[in-house]
Amino acid sequence: MERKPSAVLIVALILWTFGVAGTVILPLFDQEINSATASGELRNYPEDSAEARGREIYIQNGCQTCHTQFVRALPADTNQNLGPVSQGGDYKYDLPHLLGSNRTGPDLMWVGLKYNEDWQRQHLIDPQSTSPGTIMPSFDYLSDQELDDLVAYLMSLKPTEERLEEYKKELNNPNN
């Protein structure tokens, strides 16, 4: 093999293929991530709805670079009161996915539960007015239409009533 580049390449390709099979192909057959939860269905926005357009604006402005949509069953997340733990099926229609990797700002998985539309709009135009000291830049350069759409998207980020009830029950019963 020390004299045959083709042999090195073939083995290198096989090892790479194993990794793809294990971490990319096999998950395709996993029901947990590939069938939508009821809350995941809520994110299946009709084409050209305000929420779908708002999601595009969220992506175009790079919101995902500072905000995750990813709640874990961990003290860091439960103690921050982030809401129900997210499940694979919540992201069935979340394409391109907006899981994120960094919380320069707070998690937005269920941000629709937390504030009303007026607050969201005000916060986008002048973040300091609602959150003094924040390092979020203002998005006052967005048009009225764009702001409306973005707010509609943010307000849509909610679990179903049942999921929320279930979550609240668990919160009140810490032994569970």
Add this chain to the structure above:
Amino acid sequence: MFTDEKWSSSKNWFIAAVFWIIVGMTMGLLTATKQIWPELLNNRWFTYGHVRSAHVMLVIYAWLSMAYVGSMFYMIPKLAKTKVYSEKLGNFSLVFYNIVILEGFFALLLGQTEVIEYGEFPLWVDVQLLIAIGLVGYNLFKTVGQRTEKMLYVSLWYFLGSLLWLPLTWIVGNFPARWIPSGVQQGLMGWFLGHNAIGLWMTTVGVGQIYYLLPKLTGRPLYSHQLSMIGFWAIATFYVWNGPHHLMNGPIPGWISKAGVIPSIVLLIPVWAVLANFWGTMKGSWAQTRTSVPLRFTMAGTIFYLFACLQGPLQALPSVSSVIKFTHWTVGHAHMGPFGAFSFTSFAAIYYILPKIVGREMFSKRAMEAHFWFSTVGFLVFAFSLWIAGIVQGFAWIEGVPFLQTVLMMEPYVQGRAIGGTMMYVAQFFLAWNMYKTIKMAKIEKKQQAQQQAATA
């Protein structure tokens, strides 16, 4: 139109790389500064998200990748005892690659993003970049094909593997979202790219560079050929499996998590095999790092590589991840491989190769020293600010401190990061200036020599 001058591809890829490290790090410094003054240069094009994405994509695919290709256009023919298959094609692919990078850069500033980290360019750019990488790979494979040295030195193994893995990995990560059945599935594919752009491109080409440079710079043979084989195959076997740990404790089934976490920890084996080999080769040569800046850059690079690879498996433990994931810590860690380890080895490669190509020493030894110290001290300030910040932030979240308050707590660390970052940034101007002077002086000297010869003839 394109020159076929000997070593011109290598030289030109290096020049372009250094241009892009300045642009890419300008974006990085702007990102850091925006975390202090959020309204700085805040508009539709230079909003925080765009600048951060541009920074990540440019330093990896413009600076570091171009420096890698420049190194390979020199190291591969040298090891194969032949010349580059086509210098013309090498120069053409450079121009093409740079046009594609420019397109990607503007696309990101215009808000066109694929969201996938380390694969943010939109699809129309991805396809072109794939072709450009393909052209480079073709040229270098052909170069190996015409070798006169039959034994393949270990660096060649790494380079060949990397040139095969990068385009394949690129395809998996940039697969169009509309053909993917679910968001989490895309997350796994995206992190396959995210992790393997590091594991099967940055790491493997960088390690190949070190294997080439160490014996040259120290004048000693490689410590163990056997160990280098073990290191190579272990990286090739285990790195590919690392993607899922990026979604740890998250919305993925337990079995995928385990399939990602266990190989992440096993990675300690190849890392140790590789480093033992490097440091074994260095035995008795450490004193040379005092005088040789390229050797010092290489060894500092190996030390940062060790720390990056100790942090990595540690962070892949669910318990550690539960504290530091999503915090500033990750940002510090993410800079250690690409900057601390492999930008350093690329600096060493430039300082070793450029003088061989232009036929003259680097113009200024002091500028090289300044480049090293600003880079190293700057990076340490930068990284420790972020690591401390991340731990403080992580535990504050666990204690339930209101989020906005945790942001305010981070202020001094974010400032520390910007100060360290400024030093890292300033350092690169010493590199750019030194390179410019070296190339210019070499040209002048060649002209003078030619004139002298003409006069005496």
